[in-house]
Amino acid sequence: MYLDKTSIVIVDDHSIVIEGLKSLLDGDPLDVLGHFTSGNEACDFIERERPDLVLLDINLPDVSGIDLCRKIKAMAPETKVLVLSNHNERNIIMQTLQNGANGYMLKNISKQGLLQGISAVMAGEIHFCNEIGGIISKPTKYELGDPPYLTKREKQILRMVADGETTQEIASRLNVSPLTIETHRRNLHHKFQVKNVAELIMVANKHQLL
């Protein structure tokens, strides 16, 4: 490995995307050390090889890319993490940044955009592609904050509500009092700050909890 080359690891569950990135990147000042379709394999390799940069997808089969980002930063703080994702939701972008990502770009990026992003990140900047910059700077009233923390029981009941089950039906399926389910439902409404089921299901969907 030459000192003047930037060593790169690619993590993406689509081998087509990995091929595309390799063919776009593996050249002059860049060196693709390895590529992985699952988070855990990638984790071991990154800990050993300490690459300069990880190109990371959010949707992985085993662990969330957001968690993997935090792990990488804990193991190898000097390794830069540039997230490449299809998600343009504000809360997902924010979560990656809070977990140490050095940049976030959408996958419909051009070759130039990608190379610019990589050099920006390697120069120590936090870098976004244009669309993402716009999303971060204008938090609209329809954008989401952090998803609320839900207990196991609440998640379970949320799913049953989403399946169209009534309070009574849920209660008898879980062998508890309907009054208990009503309490859980009220707590869900408070946590999501909504006032009825329709809104509840909408925001739970936006938070990808269903």
Next chain:
Amino acid sequence: MYLDKTSIVIVDDHSIVIEGLKSLLDGDPLDVLGHFTSGNEACDFIERERPDLVLLDINLPDVSGIDLCRKIKAMAPETKVLVLSNHNERNIIMQTLQNGANGYMLKNISKQGLLQGISAVMAGEIHFCNEIGGIISKPTKYELGDPPYLTKREKQILRMVADGETTQEIASRLNVSPLTIETHRRNLHHKFQVKNVAELIMVANKHQLL
């Protein structure tokens, strides 16, 4: 162009994916004639060049890949269309087939899977990757049929319901009787075959109507 080579056109809005496919495919018996990130450009090229095969994404910036598939088949019936998509919803797969696609594969396909698919399609078969085969063969009760036809008013009211507005609120905002809104809501339930709001919002979301 040699007679023994299969000429291919790639249509995908992600240049990374295009690069990946090119590097995986452009070799021995295959020849990538061209690649496009928008449907209309691709359309003109395909009409002129009559490739043997089009690798087609469903999500395009200008037209739906489903519509483009029908167009291609109308212009050049001998050209095979192999859809490469991230969607695994039954109704989307079915729509592409009804519009003439010769195969459907998920983008997390391996190189071998991709080459197998291409040769199967070129041999005249209708080909699916394994996951898709499973989805087609077992239509579960959670799978979607065709989305129901909704009138303007119904779409409008559906959106207002999804925003958490009650029947009374909707009625006064639209200056009609609450009883009218109740009728519309009941019609929505019948069209979607659901029995309450929670289910309504869920299936409307699955149909991407919200």
Next chain:
DNA sequence: ATAACAATACCCGACCAGAGGTATTTTCGA
């Protein structure tokens, strides 16, 4: 022009959800 569909409106009864409380028992991590 006429049939089909959309939008409007009404009735009734049964049931469910929502908002506000309070309180007990269980579970689980520090």
Next chain:
DNA sequence: TCGAAAATACCTCTGGTCGGGTATTGTTAT
């Protein structure tokens, strides 16, 4: 082991939803 959090349960009252009808007026495409 002890305290916090989770899960359970109850109360009241108001309002909303849901299911089954029927019926009148517009619209619109054939």
